[in-house]
Each structure stands twice: as structure tokens, then as C-alpha cells.
Amino acid sequence: MPTVLDLSLDAAALTAALVDLPSVSGDEQALADAVEQALRELPLLRVDRYGNNVVARTRLGLAERVVLAGHLDTVPIAENLPSRLEGERLYGCGTTDMKSGVAVQLKIAYEVGRADGASPDRDLTFVFYDCEEIEAARNGLGHLVREHPDWLAADFAVLLEPTDGRIEGGCKGTMRARITTRGVRAHSGRDWLGVNAIHAASAVLTRLAEYKAREVEVEGLVYRECLNAVGVSGGVAGNVIPDECVVTVNYRFAPDLTEEQAAEHIRAVFADFEVEITDSAPAAAPGLSLPSAAEFARVVGGAPEAKQGWTDVARFAGLGVPAVNYGPGDSRLAHTRGEFVEVARIAQAVERMRAWLGLDAGSR
């Protein structure tokens, strides 16, 4: 029998219940079942499921639709379950990344989905997806984008990843490339018969070490680009002049560049070397100039910041849906053994969402 989630619990208690239903990436079925079952109890929501991804939508015919999205999975448990409340902090795997965010989604869904619930001033789509913490090919939101983009149609999206209660807008793109230098093998006692490919890579590394990264302002947010070697390998044997060396670089680029432009830039920086682009994900503009986003920023308060990492907001951007990150968790605690969330932040996030969505106005 599936676990029953009681959505009438307060947001912190609901977070604890979600944390105590472990859902390490690839093992989200029990939690997806529980979420689906709880949402199907709410008559004003249409619920769809694809794999371990659950999407619930109001159908109020309002002028605007916004998405609240979160992933169900966590990184592996690190002797930090079950959850444990200590003073004002709730400890445990997933407390900050991001079951506190999922609890906020579910609390809002519970409020707008009940027959006697409150009326929001925008239609709402709740997206719960799997496999965010592992390789991109398994990402549940990516699967929904490909198979059911209509479920995700909206004017604006909020991803409830941990942001310490601030708005982080858009995200930088990320691209990896292999820069290869080649030489000629020879015995290392007779190096004049060969050409050392590792020595040739010194020019690649020097270029990286001296690289001046751009800082780019987009819609008032400043994105700091990064270009780094994230790997280097070369060598045949301890007595052989190596004939190949590969430097793997990662370029994090601002939302003013397309992936094509980012690839052009890498090729220009390493113009005299062999360059192979190996993988890439686009940047996303914050979309903060949209009315819905601007109002969200006003209600949440504080100056929005640029998201420097890559997040799934880029998947929404790919569908033409501007998106921001905003969640009660603390991003510095994500993936740590000592992960926790401040209980007060969860309730605060629910209240801010309610204010933004006009739920303070009372029930139908």
C-alpha cells in the first residue's frame, strides 16, 4: 500500500514526511506514487503522470499560467535519515535540496486544489520530476519537455531549488570541449626523434590561465563567465614521448550567447588547436522584465541575483517559458552530510507564494 501524504500538515512537518520517504535518484517511485495519490484527492486539479514524473494543473481559464516545479530525487543518503528536528532546523538528506521546496509546491496545490480552497489569480501547473541529480539524459523534466511539452505550457516558471529564499534569475549555459595536441612517439631517451604532445599543451593551459572572462549584464543581472580546464590527460608509458594530450575545458557562458556562439568563442580562443565540442546546454535569460516575474520579485523582496550555475530553468527557457530559481533551502548545504533547512524559511516561502498568487484574498 502506498504511503499516504497528509497535505494538511504544516509545511515543515510535510517536509519531514517527504524526507522520510527516501528517493535517491533512480528510486523515486514510492515518492512519486505518494505525491500522485495525494494530488488526485484534490478535485480542482488535473493530474497526469509520465514515468515517475507527476504534473498537476488548475483549469480556471485565467489569463496567465505559472509553473511551480521541483525534483523528487536526492543525492545518496549519507547516514542522514530519518529527518531530525533540532531547534529551528530540520536535518536530513533532501531537507534543503529540495524536499522543502516540494513541500511548498504541495502546500499551494492543497490550497488551490480543494473544492473549498482559495482562488489564485493565475492558473497554476505543479511539476514534480525525477533524476535531477544524475546524468542529464535521465532528467525527468527533460523527458517531459520531449514527450509532453503541452503539460508544461506557461507564461513563467519558478523552480524551487535552494536559493536561500532569494530569487536567482536565469542561468549560464555550459559547454564542454576537448582540446587535443598531437606529437610523435619516440623513446624518452631519444626525444629528438619525437614531438612531445604534452609540452605542446603548455600553450593551451597558458591561454586558459591568462584568459579574461566576461561579466555580462542581462536584464539587470550580472553573469560572470568562466572558462576552465576541468581535465587533462596524456601519456603512453614512463619511457615514451607522448603523441597525444587532451585538455577538457568547460565554458560557462552568459545568456547573451546562443550555444552556437559559445562554440564559436571556444574555437576562436583555441584557433590553432584541434577542438571538439562534446556537450552543451543553453543559457537561460531571467525573464524578469515580464509582468508576472516582476511582481514575483516585488513580493519576494530583495534584489534578484544571477544564477551562476546551470539549472533546469534552462529547460523551461528552451520551451519559451522564462524561469527563475527560488526556494527555501540553502544552496551551500546541498549535497552535504549535515544538510538541513531552517524551518522558518519553509513557511516564509509558502507565505510569499500565497501573496504572489493572490491567495491571501480568501477562499472561494
Next chain:
Amino acid sequence: MPTVLDLSLDAAALTAALVDLPSVSGDEQALADAVEQALRELPLLRVDRYGNNVVARTRLGLAERVVLAGHLDTVPIAENLPSRLEGERLYGCGTTDMKSGVAVQLKIAYEVGRADGASPDRDLTFVFYDCEEIEAARNGLGHLVREHPDWLAADFAVLLEPTDGRIEGGCKGTMRARITTRGVRAHSGRDWLGVNAIHAASAVLTRLAEYKAREVEVEGLVYRECLNAVGVSGGVAGNVIPDECVVTVNYRFAPDLTEEQAAEHIRAVFADFEVEITDSAPAAAPGLSLPSAAEFARVVGGAPEAKQGWTDVARFAGLGVPAVNYGPGDSRLAHTRGEFVEVARIAQAVERMRAWLGLDAGSR
């Protein structure tokens, strides 16, 4: 029953017999048995054995003693057995490296070891050893140096490694070191929070690329030093600023330096980096100024050359025995599938050895 080696065969036929008794490194027992048995038939030789290493010595009480040494093992067979005579070439695994050299040793041993044999003008020590082609710790000559150095006592040694019939004197030393750069891990989307250890290695590679190697004359032979990266590795994950990068360098140093001086040089070149010496083998001076060596050079003819690779002559040098490389094989063919030896070279090497040792003077 062990294979019987017929030492009365001509040198080329004896080489073929040795080649057809496979002895890949670690699997030399059958060949060592056959060599030992053949040598024990010779009454004027004292034969000792340690593992798969066989040492045979004349005890004529002459003023000088010289060693003829060779290894019994070969690199792995590469569809190149049994041996095959084509015109003037004998093909097969080990023909050049170095069973043709072993055949020369055995022909001389056969000549001086028989009761009716010829009298050399120097006492002779024949050394046959195992595991030369693999890791140094298993090298049979190294084991003899450690366990039975008295068996190797001599005034001069000739190692019958392939040298195309020329004398190659001494050898360069070889030393490996790890040059490590360190940084601070961070997410590659926020590189300003970290320090990239691979970028820091650019200074190491640039120093190697710009390094001017010495050419050192020792006893008239010119040794060209080499300092090279033979490996580089660094990187944690595709989205992490790496906190460590290791460049493995190999320094091939001339016989005017001790191992300690070579290590000092590496530490001086990379003075501002973390340097760990990981392994080392000394260089060997050619010893060509010794009368016995000078006479050997005169008889063999041609200008001696410096040995640029490291060979087991350095193990003799470590015992205070000057040594040169001289053998009938072609060093460029060693370890190749198409390995062969020119038949005429084997007989030529026997004749030159005989001339040097005064065996042309006739039998006792």
C-alpha cells in the same frame, strides 16, 4: 626431458634453435635449463645457477676477466614464431633482441669450455639472465648483483644487446618525478571561489617546452640529455575546478651526474613546485679508456657511440665494472612484429669476439 642445445651448430643455426625455444619474460625456465645443461657439458667452465639465471666462468688464472652478458627473455610473441630463414635474414621473436647475441655468447663458451678448445687471453664470464624486458624489480641481472656479486666480478663487460654491430658505450641514467600543482575545488560555474590546479600546471609545461637539454661529452662520447613530460593527469569531474594536477617527468641524464645530482637538477628546474622523485637508475660511463675496452673498440672497428637509452650496463657500472653494448641485432627492429637479424652479422660478431679474445691463435 629438457631440450638439448647443440652448441656445435653455426651461430645462425644456434640462434634459430634458441628462438624456437620461446622464452617470454617470466617463462624462461625451459631455455635456462637448456643453456645450463649445454654449459655443464663443457669441462673447463664452472657453472652456477640462481633462479633462471645461469653464470659460467673459465678459471684460467689470467690477469684480466671480461664478462659477456645477455638476457634470455623476449617481449611477447607476435605471431612471429617459429623462426623463418628468408635469404640472408632470420625472422622471429627474439632474433635481434637478443637471441643472436646469446648465440654469440654460447659459441665463444663452446670454444673456450671444451677440453680441446681454444685458449683465450683473458678469463671469461658468461652471464645469461631473465626478465630484462619487464619491470626492473624482476630483472635477473639485478638479482645476481644483489645475491651473487662475486659471480659478476670482472674488469670489463660486454652486453650483447642489439647495436647493429657497433659499440655503444655506457648509458644515460633515467629518473622519474611527479611535479604536482594544487588548487582549490569549486563548482566550474563559480570559478572565482576556487583555484585551478591544471591552469597552474601551465608553468610546469612551459618550463619543459622551453628547456634546453645538455649535450655532455664523456670519454669522447656525446650523451644528449632529455627532460620530458611522459604523463599528465588532472580533473575531478566535468563541472569541478580541479584541485590537483600531476605532471610526470622523465629525466635522461649523462654519465657525468650521479643520481643525487640528477635529482638536485630536477628540483632546481621545478624549484617553485612540489617535486617527488619516484624512481631512478644511474648512468654508466663507457669505460673506453681502459686497455681492454680500447682493444675491444679497435678490433670491432668503427667509432663507438654513446648509448642514449638506459641498459643493464649500468648494473655492471654499479659493481665498478665498465661496460659497453655490442651485439649483432638491429636495435630499430627490437620489439617489432617483423623482427629479424642479418645472418652475416651473427658470424661477424663471433669472429670479432674471437679476434679480441685471442682465439684466432689456435687451440690449446
